[in-house]
Amino acid sequence: MRRLWLLFAQAATICLAILLIVNTLKPEWLNKFNGGTNGVHLTTSTMPILEAPVSSVAPGSYRDAAKRAMPSVVNIYTTKEIKRAKNPLYNDPLFRRFFGKSANPPPEKQSSLGSGVIVSPTGYIITNNHVVNSADEIDVVLTDGRKAIAKVVGNDPETDLALIKIDLPDLPAITLGHVEKASVGDVVLAIGNPFGVGQTITMGIISALGRNHLDINTFENFIQTDAAINPGNSGGALIDTNGNLIGINSAIFSQNGGSLGIGFAIPVSTVKSVMDGIMANGHVIRGWIGVEPQEITAELAENFGVKENSGTLIAGVIRGGPADRAGVKPGDVLIKVNDVQVTDRVAMMNLIAQLPPEKNAKLTFLRKGKIMVLDVLIGTRHQPAASNDDDEDGPR
Known part of the structure; x- marks a missing residue:
């Protein structure tokens, strides 16, 4: 009896071992034996992977704005030739005999970079004046890989803006906002x-x-x-x-x-x-009256009987200028330009600059505590000469 029991135990052990091997190496045999999907499956199940649903625009994304504007923004690379200082001994013939032309250093090329914005399909690009000022060569690179050499159409140093132009077809101009x-x-x-x-x-x-x-x-x-x-x-x-x-x-x-x-x-x-x-x-035309404005401090406001941030002091008047011809005197306080209140020196300059030259404007002054209105024939502001200083590589 004991011998039979041992034989049974050995047979059962061998069967379980075979079953385990088959389940590991050929699990599809057991699935077929169990009738496909019926019965118990001994195969290991896989973990399901969850994927986010496909969305056209992510919440809070500005991709549409970026996609619309980015093609209109270009990279600008400029090159300028800088002349090195000449060796003072170069005028000596004996010095030139030994050192030759090497004593006089060749010009150095300086490169800088910036950006610009296409504002017209015909090739006009707006950028900063300090990006292209005094540049010998201006290279423009578009987002689609196209390149072109640009020419300066005009500049305005007083606002640090310049207009350049390239000659390429199908340019993506940006839309001006409000x-x-x-x-x-x-x-x-x-x-x-x-x-x-x-x-x-x-x-x-x-x-x-x-x-x-x-x-x-x-x-x-x-x-x-x-x-x-x-x-x-x-x-x-x-x-x-x-x-x-x-x-x-x-x-x-x-x-x-x-x-x-x-x-x-x-x-x-x-x-x-x-x-x-x-x-x-070809340039910006601005109004000019020929005065030297000065901010009104608390002390000046008390002396002239005006409030702070209300007007600007005329510290000087250019002889023969529009203001001088109209009767403006040093010490007057300009408080209005064509009925628009003047708050400070910057506001005064902006208001005067917007006036059309060769036309009269009504300027209101305070002189010795009395209000005085003068008609001034506006002149033309002269544009400052372009600077030859080294351009900066980035924002100022």
């Missing part, structure tokens, strides 16, 4: 070529509007944003969430050359005014 409808807190996107890494887009909000007194340009009305702007972004686009241009990235506030979340863009209203002036006349 900056007057923008508000602090609106989301904006900055597009450019920071550090030459290639076209890049950053996001932020409008931090302030009408920012001035920065001593960057003569005429200032900046959009301030915390969208990252770095060297190479100069001349690039600041767009709204619909992909419309609302500003040209121009400057940053930085102690080390990197972005600190304080960037400045020239509003599209100024951009359009400058472009129209350059296309019509």
Whole structure:
């Protein structure tokens, strides 16, 4: 009996071993034996993998705005020849005999980079004046890989804007937005070529509007944003969430050359005014009255009997200029230009610049506590000469 039991136990062990081997190596044999899907399956089940549903636009994405505007933003590479200082001993014949022409160093080529925005299908591109100023060669590279050499159509150093042109077909022009409808807190996107890494887009909000007194340009009305702007972004686009241009990235506030979340863009209203002036006349025509304005401090306001941030002091009058001919005197306080209140020196300069030359304007002054209204025949402001200083590689 014991012998039979041992034989049974051995047979059962062998059968279980065979079953385990078959289940491991050929599990489909057991499935077939059990009738396909009926019965118990000894095969190991696989874990299901969950995939997110395909969506056309991710929530909160600005891909449509970026896709619309990015083809209109170009990379600009400039080259300028810098003449090195001549060795003072080069005029000595004996010195030239031993050292020859090597004593007089050859000119050095300086390269810089920036960005620009295509504003017309015919090839007009707006950028910063400091990007292309004094450049010997301007190369433009589009997002589709096309390249072209650009020529300067005109520039406006007082707003740091320049208009250049390339000759290529089928250019994707950007749509100009309405900056007057923008508000602090609106989301904006900055597009450019920071550090030459290639076209890049950053996001932020409008931090302030009408920012001035920065001593960057003569005429200032900046959009301030915390969208990252770095060297190479100069001349690039600041767009709204619909992909419309609302500003040209121009400057940053930085102690080390990197972005600190304080960037400045020239509003599209100024951009359009400058472009129209350059296309019509080759340069921007602005009004001028020939005075030296000065901010009114608290002490001056008390002495002249006016409120702070209400008018600007005329510190000097150019002899023979429009203001002098109209009877304006040093010490007068300009408080209105054509019934528009003057708040400070910057506001006064902007208001005067917008006046058409060779036409009369009504200017209201305060002289020795009395209101005085003068008709001034507006003159033409002379454009400053182009600077020959080295251009910066990025926003100023």
